[in-house]
Amino acid sequence: MSLLKQMQQELLQLEEHSNLRHLPKMTHDGREVIVNNKRMLNLSSNDYLGLASDRALREEFLRTLTPDTFLPSSSSSRLLTGNFTVYEELEAELSHLFGTEAALVFNSGYHANTGILPAVSDAHTLILADKLVHASLIDGIRLSAAKCIRYRHNGLTQLERLLEEHHTTHHRVIIVTESIFSMDGDQADLQKLTELKRKYDNVLLYVDEAHAFGVRGRQGLGCAEEFHCIHDIDFLVGTFGKAAASVGAYIVCKKVIREYLVNRMRTLIFTTGLPPVNIAWTLFIVRRLADMQERRKHLAHISRTLREALQVRGYTCPSVSHIVPMIIGPSADTVLQAEALQRHGFYALPVRPPTVPEGMSRIRFSLTAEIRKEEIEELSNNISAYTD
Numbered sequence: 001m002s003l004l005k006q007m008q009q010e011l012l013q014l015e016e017h018s019n020l021r022h023l024p025k026m027t028h029d030g031r032e033v034i035v036n037n038k039r040m041l042n043l044s045s046n047d048y049l050g051l052a053s054d055r056a057l058r059e060e061f062l063r064t065l066t067p068d069t070f071l072p073s074s075s076s077s078r079l080l081t082g083n084f085t086v087y088e089e090l091e092a093e094l095s096h097l098f099g100t101e102a103a104l105v106f107n108s109g110y111h112a113n114t115g116i117l118p119a120v121s122d123a124h125t126l127i128l129a130d131k132l133v134h135a136s137l138i139d140g141i142r143l144s145a146a147k148c149i150r151y152r153h154n155g156l157t158q159l160e161r162l163l164e165e166h167h168t169t170h171h172r173v174i175i176v177t178e179s180i181f182s183m184d185g186d187q188a189d190l191q192k193l194t195e196l197k198r199k200y201d202n203v204l205l206y207v208d209e210a211h212a213f214g215v216r217g218r219q220g221l222g223c224a225e226e227f228h229c230i231h232d233i234d235f236l237v238g239t240f241g242k243a244a245a246s247v248g249a250y251i252v253c254k255k256v257i258r259e260y261l262v263n264r265m266r267t268l269i270f271t272t273g274l275p276p277v278n279i280a281w282t283l284f285i286v287r288r289l290a291d292m293q294e295r296r297k298h299l300a301h302i303s304r305t306l307r308e309a310l311q312v313r314g315y316t317c318p319s320v321s322h323i324v325p326m327i328i329g330p331s332a333d334t335v336l337q338a339e340a341l342q343r344h345g346f347y348a349l350p351v352r353p354p355t356v357p358e359g360m361s362r363i364r365f366s367l368t369a370e371i372r373k374e375e376i377e378e379l380s381n382n383i384s385a386y387t388d
């Protein structure tokens, strides 16, 4: 069969199973989106603190720019001529905030996760990864020379057993987890994980805080700050594309790890650095994160309200965060319910296999601090009771 025919057939199959995806056409207006001429409240954004839709903040930032400082390209890899001073300022700010020896900035969370693990692993490395880690981490593991075992989601008893069994047979073991998980909105027990890793000299811990940076901790540095374990995490990674309303990612770590990555990390070395203007915006936001406590509190409050509303209506809700899944099951039903919510002005999206396991399709609410309490109440009134 020709490649094009095969592609067509596969797409047809996806459509039959209600799993076909499209790039949606939409226009944005602050916290709202307009799709098919319908204006809806955006309940699917990663703008967790509402900073991307904050016009006053953008105005303030724009006033800091001149034609000399508005630099839309770095025109080079950071290792050649792309390393503008604003990069170093952002890294100095991050290592200062986290209280770590060093920080290193990357083009995206995807670059970070697909670059760090291959750089720091060899054939004598074992990676123990939570079953639900993000696709970018899976790709990083695949690109590495390490062996990998996936442990049950948050299955720390199993992880403890795996560590005991394997720490002597490998030079190095790296535990890989997210702090808040993308699809279930639940969280890893970071304190317990750091206790486990401290038992062995050759065990390292990698934590992806994509959904927690900006949202958790007193200064908004993430779950590691909230649970006082920043210094027990060897590879503490986060992204700027979500709560920080920008683009890019970081690791905070020991100096030697930073220097090693600069020499070995292919997704840092072989790509054009982010535009300096983006880095300047990220720095502008990062310097304000500590003052966003009110936004964090409001987000936590409306998230709890929505989780409780789902539970009252019979849904099993694993979430403890602002990512709130409404797990329906079959993809077709999920799509129908998402469409019904959209008719009521709530832009919520279905998440289907392969992003989630077969039979676990869901509407994934991703809340932001710009959403009002009354809007969550109205949303709850539009959610029908769970039917098996």
Ligand SMILES: *Cc1c(COP(=O)(O)O)cnc(C)c1O
Pocket: 107, 108, 109, 110, 111, 113, 134, 136, 178, 182, 208, 210, 211, 239, 240, 241, 248, 249
């Ligand atoms: C969003 C996300 C990423 C990817 O980050 P980008 O900066 O968007 O590339 C990585 N890990 C997790 C857990 C994420 O949710």
